Amino acid sequence: MFGYLQVQKSELLVREWDAYRAVYCGLCRQMGKDYSFLSRLSLSYDCTFYAMLLLSLDRACTGFDKGRCRFNPLKKCDFARCENDAYSKAAALTVITVYYKLLDDLTDSGFLKRLLVRLLQPFFGHWRKKAAKRYPALEAAVARMMDAQRAAEQSGAGMDEAAHPTAQMLAEVLTLEARDEMQRRILQELGYQTGRWIYLMDAADDLEKDRKSGNFNPFAQLRTEDLQAYQTSVLNQCLARAYDAYQLLPLIDFKGIFDNMLLYGFPAKQNTVVYRRQEEQHDKSV
Amino acid sequence: MTNPYEVLGVSPDASDDEIKKAYRELAKKYHPDNYADSPLADVAEQKMKEVNEAYDEINRMRQKGKGTGSSGSTSYSSTGGYSSNGSSSQFYSVRIYIQRNMIQEAEQVLDNTPEGNRTAEWYYLKGMCAYRKGWNDQARTYFQTAVNMDPTNQEYQSANNTANRQGNYNYGGYQTGGNMGGGTSSGCTCCDICAAYMCADCLCSCCRSGC
Numbered sequence: 001m002f003g004y005l006q007v008q009k010s011e012l013l014v015r016e017w018d019a020y021r022a023v024y025c026g027l028c029r030q031m032g033k034d035y036s037f038l039s040r041l042s043l044s045y046d047c048t049f050y051a052m053l054l055l056s057l058d059r060a061c062t063g064f065d066k067g068r069c070r071f072n073p074l075k076k077c078d079f080a081r082c083e084n085d086a087y088s089k090a091a092a093l094t095v096i097t098v099y100y101k102l103l104d105d106l107t108d109s110g111f112l113k114r115l116l117v118r119l120l121q122p123f124f125g126h127w128r129k130k131a132a133k134r135y136p137a138l139e140a141a142v143a144r145m146m147d148a149q150r151a152a153e154q155s156g157a158g159m160d161e162a163a164h165p166t167a168q169m170l171a172e173v174l175t176l177e178a179r180d181e182m183q184r185r186i187l188q189e190l191g192y193q194t195g196r197w198i199y200l201m202d203a204a205d206d207l208e209k210d211r212k213s214g215n216f217n218p219f220a221q222l223r224t225e226d227l228q229a230y231q232t233s234v235l236n237q238c239l240a241r242a243y244d245a246y247q248l249l250p251l252i253d254f255k256g257i258f259d260n261m262l263l264y265g266f267p268a269k270q271n272t273v274v275y276r277r278q279e280e281q282h283d284k285s286v
Numbered sequence: 287m288t289n290p291y292e293v294l295g296v297s298p299d300a301s302d303d304e305i306k307k308a309y310r311e312l313a314k315k316y317h318p319d320n321y322a323d324s325p326l327a328d329v330a331e332q333k334m335k336e337v338n339e340a341y342d343e344i345n346r347m348r349q350k351g352k353g354t355g356s357s358g359s360t361s362y363s364s365t366g367g368y369s370s371n372g373s374s375s376q377f378y379s380v381r382i383y384i385q386r387n388m389i390q391e392a393e394q395v396l397d398n399t400p401e402g403n404r405t406a407e408w409y410y411l412k413g414m415c416a417y418r419k420g421w422n423d424q425a426r427t428y429f430q431t432a433v434n435m436d437p438t439n440q441e442y443q444s445a446n447n448t449a450n451r452q453g454n455y456n457y458g459g460y461q462t463g464g465n466m467g468g469g470t471s472s473g474c475t476c477c478d479i480c481a482a483y484m485c486a487d488c489l490c491s492c493c494r495s496g497c
Contacts (some may be wrong), residue, residue, distance in 0.1 A: 006421055108433070158423070158424070159423045160416070160421035160422070160423050160424050162420075165440055168422060184326070185326060186326060187328060187419070188331060189324075189325055189326055192420045193420060196420060196422075220366060232453075233453035233454075234422070234423060234453075236452060236453050236454060236455035237426075237449065237452040237453050237455070238422065239423045239449075239455045240452035240453075240455045240457070241324070241422070241452060243422070243455075243457055244320060244321060244326065244378055247316075248316075248326060248329055248330060248333060249316050249321075252295075267455065
């Protein structure tokens with residue numbers, strides 16, 4: 001995953017920001033426990049969102065503990081207590097997705113980056129094996145996505161087909177948590193549209209790069225006058241549908257944070273990705 | 287039955303006004319209009335029903351406590367807007383499939399329809415299949431075609447409008463788009479301040495020279 005699932009800090013309450021940080025730090029600590037110190041560096045906002053969702057669905061967060069950050073011992077931080085396997089699962093998903101991302105990078109990046117990837121790969125390969133043993137369903141969902149993605153891109157698919165593998169992966173990962181058929185369908189829609197949004201965000205982010213290198217990008221073939229307005233509209237529709245599904249989930253814990261993410265954090269991130277180029281040009285002109 | 291206060295998310299000693307407020311918020315949230323065409327329409331309907339029942343239950347309990355004895359349904363009645371109005375259409379079976387979330391079967395029937403029979407309704411239903419799968423981009427193209435072919439049809443129009451409304455996602459009041467909320471063009475930039483300062487400076491010096 002790519003780190004697009006962020007909060008809009010300025011709109012959060014202070015206690016909500018603290019709680020969000022505490023989940024982030026709790027997940028970071030778990031990655032240290034389950035994998036290694038180094039693996040903590042791969043922690044992403046997306047997996048924090050996933051961990052927080054799992055905590056909230058089970059109402060498994062029972063409080064906060066005080067502690068210190070391992071990277072900066074001078075910094076005090078809170079850790080959200082976790083009574084289920086939310087952290088373990090999120091940590092597993094992190095190392096699995098990073099491993100596959102590295103594999104993907106090997107095929108389409110420059111020499112120096114490939115060298116770095118080659119160095120990191122054995123570590124993540126080892127952690128991925130460990131994670132896959134514990135959560136085979138997560139590993140299977142991500143592996144299927146990678147295969148489907150390659151096939152879709154080789155056949156020069158349209159936007160819906162290209163976004164389908166990522167969307168389906170997140171839908172599968174989230175529906176693993178469903179307790180009944182109704183919840184399964186809600187999580188399917190939420191996961192699908194959020195996954196679709198992530199994929200399309202990444203595509204919008206990489207458009208310039210992909211145009212230069214000739215890599216596949218679903219926005220590259222489009223002939224519209226106003227590409228940014230079009231991207232905004234496509235991305236908005238994913239968020240609207242994800243939000244409609246999210247509204248049907250009776251979440252209580254971290255509710256304010258989820259509201260913030262869907263209503264402010266994601267759209268804000270989307271604006272920076274879609275309109276970034278314009279801003280850069282603007283900065284130059286100033 | 288589950289605790290009606292829990293369904294509304296209020297404490298049992300909440301005031302009548304608080305309960306009414308909580309109920310109104312939930313009713314707004316689960317309103318069928320928000321879920322028209324959504325694959326989760328029936329889930330929303332079910333939630334709406336639960337909320338209505340809980341609200342009625344609380345009212346009944348409270349009125350009994352007060353001894354007025356008169357009880358009556360005070361909740362909004364949900365207006366079921368999902369009945370398909372195409373029972374006479376040639377694609378009746380497709381509509382049934384879509385209603386039951388059997389998208390593959392629906393698509394199969396549609397794809398086997400010969401080119402000559404692909405009416406506006408065909409495009410609408412094709413769009414609906416795509417929409418249910420989450421393939422928003424194709425869905426919008428199909429809906430638009432259906433509307434272009436038959437601009438008077440309410441059903442196609444409303445599906446198209448829903449998709450367009452979602453394209454404007456501003457549920458939280460946060461605007462996406464270049465001219466709003468992006469942070470660059472709203473408010474005043476460095477450039478504006480400089481320009482304003484220079485203007486003011488000009489005016490000042492004008493004045494002074496005049497004095």
